[in-house]
Amino acid sequence: MGAKLALGISAAFDSGNIIVVGQEGDRFDLEIARDHESDFYQWFHFRLTGAAGRDVTLRILNAGGAAYPGGWPGYHARVSEDRQHWHQAETGYADGVLTIRHRPATNNAWFAYFAPYSxxxxxxxxxxxxxxxxxxxxxxxxxxxxxxxxxxxxxxxxxxxxxxxxxxxxxxxxxxxxxxxxxxxxxxxxxxxxxxxxxxxxxxxxxxxxxxxxxxxxxxxxxxxxxxxxxxxxxxxxxxxxxxxxxxxxxxxxxxxxxxxxxxxxxxxxxxxxxxxxxxxxxxxxxxxxxxxxxxxxxxxxxxxxxxxxxxxxxxxxxxxxxxxxxxxxxxxxxxxxxxxxxxxxxxxxxxxxxxxxxxxxxxxxxxxxxxxxxx
The missing domain is CATH 3.40.630.10 (Zn peptidases)
Incomplete structure (x- = not known):
């Protein structure tokens, strides 16, 4: 059995938005970047690699300061592994932190605030x-x-x-x-x-x-x-x-x-x-x-x-x-x-x-x- 792949998160693509501020094992601490020259932020869109079969926790630490924090209770992040079908992911919001938990079936998973339109x-x-x-x-x-x-x-x-x-x-x-x-x-x-x-x-x-x-x-x-x-x-x-x-x-x-x-x-x-x-x-x-x-x-x-x-x-x-x-x-x-x-x-x-x-x-x-x- 081969060694585990290193996990990675990136957003350097069309409509991408996330900042990685920390990682501990299969948990990432993230922040959403503000709109350029603005205090607005809430949109996120990023890619997770190397996580097939692993229970990953993604915490967006600055969710409480987003433009519309009332949008988080009852909300579910969208996730896709083929970029065609976007499902709701297990998502929770407490103490200003949005937490997404997911076990990808493959080594590529994309997460977004809503299904992207690039x-x-x-x-x-x-x-x-x-x-x-x-x-x-x-x-x-x-x-x-x-x-x-x-x-x-x-x-x-x-x-x-x-x-x-x-x-x-x-x-x-x-x-x-x-x-x-x-x-x-x-x-x-x-x-x-x-x-x-x-x-x-x-x-x-x-x-x-x-x-x-x-x-x-x-x-x-x-x-x-x-x-x-x-x-x-x-x-x-x-x-x-x-x-x-x-x-x-x-x-x-x-x-x-x-x-x-x-x-x-x-x-x-x-x-x-x-x-x-x-x-x-x-x-x-x-x-x-x-x-x-x-x-x-x-x-x-x-x-x-x-x-x-x-x-x-x-x-x-x-x-x-x-x-x-x-x-x-x-x-x-x-x-x-x-x-x-x-x-x-x-x-x-x-x-x-x-x-x-x-x-x-x-x-x-x-x-x-x-x-x-x-x-x-």
Missing amino acids: MERHHDLVARMAVRPGVRHRSLGQTLDGQELDCLTVGTGAKQVWLYARQHPGETMAEWWMEGALERLTDDQDSVARALRAAATFHIVPNMNPDGSRRGHLRTNAVGVNLNREWHEPSAERSPEVLHTLAAMQESGVDFAMDVHGDEAIPHVFIAGFEGIPAWTDRQGELYHRFRDTLARRTPDFQTARGYDVAAPGKANLSMSTNQLANRFGCVAMTLEMPFKDNDDLPDPAYGWSPARSKQLAADCLATLNEMIGDI
Whole structure:
């Protein structure tokens, strides 16, 4: 029988984030690195090697100081040995320390806050979709790190629909949702997609924050800026991603907009609207509530009882995209939130909230939109 392999942990790859601060036998003490030029941190993604058949303990010592410590109780880290299927790992949180315990079957195991969506997968998605019939691709501009801000346009209808995701790069479920939306919208045999393409033109930005995604950030871009607080006054120096996207929206107009996110603490799927904008109209509100209630009837993975507090009249934060777009364009806008934990109304002990459920939710959102696109 050969000697045990040396254990190793690394994060020097696309979206990687972890710091090894100590090791004792099969136990590692770790810390999550902060977003560059920011105090935000919570996203982690690292690789464990040499641990086949060994009971490994991974302790993230600075979890209590993360951006949303309320996200840890009831949370389970995701683990994969083939980088295709991400399962929930045994995870506990106490005294500010997140502890993951796992026995890998092989000498390679990847751990992450949620199933990752790498920039390489993003490029594959864009390339795969851009060659499908009727799909047009353009770069809206470049990020501070020099990456392209990809936009895919589908459909020929008069209604202008904008779907955009990952303003906060660690919320990877948002791009899994985008993959599901694009797959449905480009399916020539899907009657809902055919109807939507005839009624509307879809402008889809699968990843608003490529720099933060590649750098392994939770919430910010290359210079530590939270893009979803820049929509009132974006700049080339701080937030070119928003600047370029808003310019394209201004050119096309916006009738419907969905900003796709993940929430660290709330174990449910929900949407947040634009209550409190100065230019609120009852018609906007009625359509927003119609979408929300229709989606709740369509899928048990969505609910309306739990979510964020509603802003008082005239008190909406116009630096956030949903509020800014609804106020600026008079459109129906919303922020979709999916959990890092699970949907507690319909839990899945093996996978929790997952890429597959994110993609299915996208299909359900598009079917819901199809029921009301003519009235928007």
